Amino acid sequence: MNSATGTPGRTRAAVVRVVATAALGAMLLIVPTVVLLTAADVVQHQHWSYGALLGVAAACGVLLVAAVVRDARQGDRPRRDVAHPVRRVVGATVLSIVLVGTLGAAWWLEPFGATDRALDALGSDETVTVAETSGWYSFTPVGSASDVGLVYSPGARVDVRATAAILRPLAEASHTVVSLKEPLGIAFVDIDQSADAIDAHPDVETWVVGGHSLGGVAASSFAGANPETVDGLLLHASYPAGDISDSPLTVTSVSGSEDGLSTPEAIADSRQNLPAATTFVEIAGAVHADFADYGPQPGDGTPTISRDDAQAQIVEASLALLDGLDHQP
Numbered sequence: 001m002n003s004a005t006g007t008p009g010r011t012r013a014a015v016v017r018v019v020a021t022a023a024l025g026a027m028l029l030i031v032p033t034v035v036l037l038t039a040a041d042v043v044q045h046q047h048w049s050y051g052a053l054l055g056v057a058a059a060c061g062v063l064l065v066a067a068v069v070r071d072a073r074q075g076d077r078p079r080r081d082v083a084h085p086v087r088r089v090v091g092a093t094v095l096s097i098v099l100v101g102t103l104g105a106a107w108w109l110e111p112f113g114a115t116d117r118a119l120d121a122l123g124s125d126e127t128v129t130v131a132e133t134s135g136w137y138s139f140t141p142v143g144s145a146s147d148v149g150l151v152y153s154p155g156a157r158v159d160v161r162a163t164a165a166i167l168r169p170l171a172e173a174s175h176t177v178v179s180l181k182e183p184l185g186i187a188f189v190d191i192d193q194s195a196d197a198i199d200a201h202p203d204v205e206t207w208v209v210g211g212h213s214l215g216g217v218a219a220s221s222f223a224g225a226n227p228e229t230v231d232g233l234l235l236h237a238s239y240p241a242g243d244i245s246d247s248p249l250t251v252t253s254v255s256g257s258e259d260g261l262s263t264p265e266a267i268a269d270s271r272q273n274l275p276a277a278t279t280f281v282e283i284a285g286a287v288h289a290d291f292a293d294y295g296p297q298p299g300d301g302t303p304t305i306s307r308d309d310a311q312a313q314i315v316e317a318s319l320a321l322l323d324g325l326d327h328q329p
Contacts (some may be wrong), residue, residue, distance in 0.1 A: 018071060018072075021067065022065065022068045025063075028064065028102070031103060031106050032058040041113075042113040042114070042159050043111075045181075046160060047135070047182055047185070048134060050111070053109065053184065057102050064099070109184050111157050111158060111159045113159050114292075115294060118159075118161050118163070118164045118293035119164070122137070128172055135181055135193065136181055137160055137163075138176070138178050138179075139164075139178075140176055141172070147205040148206045148323075148325045148326040149176035149208070150176070150178070150208045151207065151219075152167060152180065152209075153194070153209075153215030153219050154182065155215050156215070163179045169319070173322075175322050176201055180215075187219070194222050195222075195226070206325050209222055209223050209232075211236065212236040213237055215238070216237070217241045219234075220238070220241055220244060221240070223244070227247065227249070231249065232249060232251065232325050236291040239262065239266060244275070245272065245273055245276070246275075251277075251278040252321040253279070254318065255283070256290055257284045258286060258287045258301035260300040279321070284305065285305030285309075287303045
């Protein structure tokens with residue numbers, strides 16, 4: 001008992017604070033550990049920023065747990081609190097919000113891992129050379145290559161490798177293709193990332209940018225802002241962020257009739273924001289997750305055709321855009 005007040009040395013509020021701090025610290029350690037134990041290979045092949053986020057979360061967890069241990073050892077000995085009480089409360093609140101946000105991001109941003117179907121498409125052979133850099137995967141035709149290339153942005157939180165089975169056939173048809181490793185798996189974190197890929201491939205004269213879902217939205221923003229660099233836009237189950245109807249871009253929009261996320265209604269609504277000459281291809285029976293290989297996605301529809309059939313049609317429509325630009329005078 002505290003001799004001056006007759007109350008326990010540690011107030012109930014202090015106990016709650018210690019328990020909450022310990023719990024948050026433990027979760028900040030547990031989430032990165034679980035992600036790395038279950039998906040280390042996936043994390044390794046994404047943009048470095050997600051791995052860094054996991055490291056920051058774990059480091060914060062260590063510091064919080066260490067602080068709890070230190071306080072427990074200190075016991076009821078008086079502590080020197082030099083900060084004003086209001087500042088201390090505000091600081092603790094802000095720090096808690098930041099740490100909870102870090103924890104939530106580390107958990108929510110875990111990528112949908114690529115399936116074997118996609119991973120099998122990542123090998124180089126006599127027709128295509130597949131290379132991985134810190135910023136992207138590239139699919140380069142062996143021998144003579146077209147003057148038209150594609151920079152592709154995967155959907156949000158989708159393993160970049162999951163795009164391989166869709167993009168490799170485009171390279172087999174002589175087009176250079178780059179699939180971006182998006183920071184934190186979200187294309188909008190760095191919309192101008194496409195410019196880095198374009199600059200790294202000076203032999204390509206005509207560029208199409210595109211992407212799946214949110215990746216396509218980001219690609220449309222980049223294309224609209226860079227008409228001197230980009231000639232075409234390829235939307236996979238996606239639509240533009242704003243009005244680019246006056247753009248000189250050659251655009252193809254490929255969608256699925258059973259898509260539960262980029263629904264047929266949403267695609268139809270996007271027509272007014274795209275150039276009048278846009279080619280719309282709706283694949284009967286296809287769903288959102290047919291545009292990459294990462295397994296089922298929550299909220300998606302139910303496919304009524306096989307993945308093989310859906311992806312063959314996706315590739316055909318995509319190739320028509322690239323080949324069309326290649327044959328323009």
